[in-house]
Amino acid sequence: MARKTGSHSDITGPRVRQAALKLFAQKGYAAVSMRQIATEVGLQAGALYLYTPDKQALLYELMKDHLEELLAAWQLLPDAGDPNERLQQFTRFHILYHLDRPESVFVAYMELRNLTPDNFTRIEALRRSYENELEKILIDGQALGQFRVPDTKLAALAVIAMLTGVNTWYRQGGRLSRVTVADIYWDMVRKAVAA
Amino acid sequence: MARKTGSHSDITGPRVRQAALKLFAQKGYAAVSMRQIATEVGLQAGALYLYTPDKQALLYELMKDHLEELLAAWQLLPDAGDPNERLQQFTRFHILYHLDRPESVFVAYMELRNLTPDNFTRIEALRRSYENELEKILIDGQALGQFRVPDTKLAALAVIAMLTGVNTWYRQGGRLSRVTVADIYWDMVRKAVAA
DNA sequence: CTGGGAAATGAACGATTGTTCAGTTAACCT
């Protein structure tokens, strides 16, 4: 038997990526076999190679898409002008955006060492440009005397680490809503960089 | 050939764990084979089973030892009394202790999903008790009016995430010394929880 | 000097890995 009824390339492709994302997040890239991904989609392992050149490309595309979409979503937001407002905007955006995509976030943070050196360099560049978006806010606020941080680069990394940490413990249906969590973290971020 | 000259069990055992730690941190648990670990030590794969019942135990022991030693080292410090002093002590301790053990920290954070359910439960308990050490400080400071955080549990998690984040970017010989980094982070932590 | 046990080898086990490819089937176009 070949070519199941109702099968289409433009449907199967995304399903392959979705299955890979789910399994990579669950068990880790190295622990997931192409056969497991194929089973999740309802295919034989060989069919996956119609949609990806190899396993590595599957991982790289997932991480690249995640970071590019993250940057695009951030840049789509209106400029709030005032650095303090922009920092609040960034804090809330980061938490809510990441809480909506736990699997992508997990893979993008945990599987860096499974990238080939070339792919690692590209992903790192994307991550750095996201960090720079936050640092720009801190630099502007520092210049205006609204913020006072010892080091804008370190402060940016510290804030991002703190915010991304939410993903490690947040569970839907817990005692705090997503917006409440964002409120709480904004309070700490605001004070941490205050003048 | 068997039994190299000068070989001893009490030397080889630690060397096996050391090699496993190095390789797990470098490539990830699932991507490292027992043969790679054996080669690193200068053994055949079969000999590893004189020092560990299986690969899983090797991972579990590394994580368990790391967390137990972390807790022990923290509890060995003299009680500073004042919550603000204790928080500063925790901040500096966490950063310096973790910067001294990048491989253990990496493995303990990245390989949780490769633990069996039983082992995962035990490791999680250790991690939680470390988080509780910080939360105790925050609760005491909150009661004295020194701190004002919206939620002591979340604040503890946020601070730990922020501090542990140092390990992801710090490189020896960089533009900042370890103590300077600790100073910078203490400034941010102090303000983040300030009343 | 010798026997015994600790330490390590090296081969073997079945299972699984990523990837390729010739063959088969079903959907679409004319």
Added chain:
DNA sequence: AGGTTAACTGAACAATCGTTCATTTCCCAG
């Protein structure tokens, strides 16, 4: 209605996986 081709199967590839075990070697106690 029939032929084309995209979509998929299923078998095969060599390599590698974690683990076991009979065998060999060396160190040390007596």
